[in-house]
Amino acid sequence: MDNEVSLPRDFDALRTMILDRREMLPKRLAQIAAYALSNPDEIAFGTAASIAQTAGVQPSTLIRFAQHLGFDGFTSLQSVFRERLRERQVSYEERLSALRGDTHGLSKNRVILNGFLTAASHSIETISHNVEEDVLASAVDILAGAETIYLLARRRSYPITAYMAYAFGKLKIRNQLIESTAGIDPEILSFAKPTDAAIAISFSPYASATIEHAAALAARNVPVVAITDSAFSPLAQSAKVWFEAAEGDFSGFRSLSGTMALAMALTVSVAEKRRSF
Amino acid sequence: MDNEVSLPRDFDALRTMILDRREMLPKRLAQIAAYALSNPDEIAFGTAASIAQTAGVQPSTLIRFAQHLGFDGFTSLQSVFRERLRERQVSYEERLSALRGDTHGLSKNRVILNGFLTAASHSIETISHNVEEDVLASAVDILAGAETIYLLARRRSYPITAYMAYAFGKLKIRNQLIESTAGIDPEILSFAKPTDAAIAISFSPYASATIEHAAALAARNVPVVAITDSAFSPLAQSAKVWFEAAEGDFSGFRSLSGTMALAMALTVSVAEKRRSF
DNA sequence: ATCAAGACGGATCAGTTATTCCATTTTCTC
DNA sequence: GAGAAAATGGAATAACTGATCCGTCTTGAT
Structure with a gap:
């Protein structure tokens, strides 16, 4: 409503914008903001109803959130989250090497983290x-x-x-x-x-x-x-x-x-x- | 229709399957197959109608294509394309039991255990x-x-x-x-x-x-x-x-x-x- | 050339979608 | 603490969704 001048077209800009306004956001809108930034995939693929449910708000609030940011509806907001997934198609290789014990070019810290993650993963498999x-x-x-x-x-x-x-x-x-x-x-x-x-x-x-x-x-x-x-x-x-x-x-x-x-x-x-x- | 035994759950398997059947596909279905493999993002995000239009076919043909491959509809086919773009790629076994609410023949206790195991698995993926x-x-x-x-x-x-x-x-x-x-x-x-x-x-x-x-x-x-x-x-x-x-x-x-x-x-x-x- | 079997197009339908609207609650201001 | 303003929940709605169905067309074997 207020900020027609610069409505964010890419995810990073949107993220920055949300973080900037964090304090001024009403409770429910802040709740959605937090959910959106930690579950961007859900926003990209879900429907307004499904997202609203998992985020614990009403669908109408979701739309109000989008409009509050300057979008004209949930759909326009969602398209930013979708764009993000189309472009971020690079990390596929990293994923593979990360899961395997491929320590090429990984920092020592990362190797340790991967070790614990792998151990955790195994332990879950085993229990199952x-x-x-x-x-x-x-x-x-x-x-x-x-x-x-x-x-x-x-x-x-x-x-x-x-x-x-x-x-x-x-x-x-x-x-x-x-x-x-x-x-x-x-x-x-x-x-x-x-x-x-x-x-x-x-x-x-x-x-x-x-x-x-x-x-x-x-x-x-x-x-x-x-x-x-x-x-x-x-x-x-x-x-x-x-x-x-x-x-x-x-x-x-x-x-x-x-x-x-x-x-x-x-x-x-x-x-x-x-x-x- | 024919291949109920192994319908592909991940994109790579689907891709292989399509390439295998390439020759045997009817004209319109082949047209969609080609389009799908070269524009996977469109399939992931578009609607049946919008995809059909840009691919130059009827929406019904799109659904027939999905069914021809063994999926029960366009939506199931689309979910494979979406999964490909997801950040947290979970094994499809978990998806089945968790998202589907696949409680067939499982005891309540087992459902709860699976729920926690799935949540644990997600959490590890996300951290990673x-x-x-x-x-x-x-x-x-x-x-x-x-x-x-x-x-x-x-x-x-x-x-x-x-x-x-x-x-x-x-x-x-x-x-x-x-x-x-x-x-x-x-x-x-x-x-x-x-x-x-x-x-x-x-x-x-x-x-x-x-x-x-x-x-x-x-x-x-x-x-x-x-x-x-x-x-x-x-x-x-x-x-x-x-x-x-x-x-x-x-x-x-x-x-x-x-x-x-x-x-x-x-x-x-x-x-x-x-x-x- | 004939004719059946499959492929196709397009109208139709039930279900779901994003969105709007308004009554109620909460928050802020004086 | 009273009143105004903003925020919220929830029902209603119109548009659109994927899927079905059936008549027409294409294909290929005979």
């Missing part, structure tokens, strides 16, 4: 193939029936349970993260009853605390769901149900991607199951 | 394309030169910094995880000097503590490296260098896979860089 239907089902059963879910993990596995604790909290599912900040883990765990349940996560070299806690709970008939790396894991023995998650690693640090996805799937599945009670 | 060489390099520079690295994140981003703290510890790099268990975060952060550095991670809706801490550090000339979701993030303003990590999400919970891989890459890269001092 290794998780069995009935194991998943019985794990969800156990956890959905539990009064309190105890979360056991240390060191490299701790981030997983930390995220689970967050998600369980959001989903209003009672849980107890064993963190040992005050050194009273055994006392907290002594409250666990057979009507509760625990999730234990540990990979070789296994954290002794996790192993011991899981064993102690199992001895008192508290059902344990474990995520570990092999059938020989001491965790597998304490567990009523266990998942094999052989994570890829890079330079000594495991990717957590597959385990994380599995853990979150368990979390949400438990919530879904409880909702159906 | 979005991280720029020079941004990565200067982030590593900043962090490698720091005396102490402060780690700022809350809620869903906290698992990332938890893992970084673990990894930095193993690599003997001095770091301070801001956890607020004792509520003395401001005091701890007040120790930070311009010769230190911080990593701040937050996604919309941003955790206010992270935003404030990052801003406070920036105001005192402590360099901040941020990982966030868009240029609109308040974190981006406090940061000297920032990465865009638009994580996919499933049922309200973000995948952390891409961010995790980036975080670990930063961690290891910093260690590598220090070793060369």
Whole structure:
């Protein structure tokens, strides 16, 4: 409406323009602006309705956004996003070399990043193939029936349970993260009853605390769901149900991607199951 | 009509298929085939009517062409041309299960797991394309030169910094995880000097503590490296260098896979860089 | 030359599209 | 805190979308 003088014809100009006006934009329009800049492909290919839905706004707002920037409608705005894809047809080679271990002309930093990305990708693939239907089902059963879910993990596995604790909290599912900040883990765990349940996560070299806690709970008939790396894991023995998650690693640090996805799937599945009670 | 067994999902396969059948195609269909291979962008973005006009055929012929190749309509054919231009090229297996809502014979649990795995996969793809060489390099520079690295994140981003703290510890790099268990975060952060550095991670809706801490550090000339979701993030303003990590999400919970891989890459890269001092 | 089988063109249709409009809510100003 | 202005949500709409259908035409075997 105001800026008829210079309406951006290419994506970079549009991007700059949006970033300039960032502060002056109304809430919903800013929401779209953010979405558009982080999901340009969606804008290019989607319809106004589909984009609006995934961005969490009304279709009419999308059009208002386009008009606010000086375009005469969503279609004109969209054409800028499409133009961008037509021209940016160069990075195809980079893509291939990036995915393969092709380290020609790549910086050391980039090689490291690619290493972690590849490890993550593998770990997701592996989980996808290794998780069995009935194991998943019985794990969800156990956890959905539990009064309190105890979360056991240390060191490299701790981030997983930390995220689970967050998600369980959001989903209003009672849980107890064993963190040992005050050194009273055994006392907290002594409250666990057979009507509760625990999730234990540990990979070789296994954290002794996790192993011991899981064993102690199992001895008192508290059902344990474990995520570990092999059938020989001491965790597998304490567990009523266990998942094999052989994570890829890079330079000594495991990717957590597959385990994380599995853990979150368990979390949400438990919530879904409880909702159906 | 004939080839139901293997209809091409990616552009290269389609191209090969068309070239194979070149001779056997009726006149108008061959005309479209030639046009499609030399103007793939037009097919990707145009409508059946507009393409038909520029290719000099009837719209119905276009649809017949698609069906002749085994697609069930022009739209399915077009999606192959669009996929070709997409930035994040996901394997078509995932597309099927994720976008189609292909829940045939899959249990609810499995659908949820697939959802998280797909989100993780997307997030890795996205990171892989979005991280720029020079941004990565200067982030590593900043962090490698720091005396102490402060780690700022809350809620869903906290698992990332938890893992970084673990990894930095193993690599003997001095770091301070801001956890607020004792509520003395401001005091701890007040120790930070311009010769230190911080990593701040937050996604919309941003955790206010992270935003404030990052801003406070920036105001005192402590360099901040941020990982966030868009240029609109308040974190981006406090940061000297920032990465865009638009994580996919499933049922309200973000995948952390891409961010995790980036975080670990930063961690290891910093260690590598220090070793060369 | 005949005639069937396939290819083609164009009218038609149901579904979807981008857009407009207006009542309601939110935000800003005094 | 009252009033004005801007922003927003949501229903309504007209245009257009991909797809279907069927009569006409082309092709090639006999």
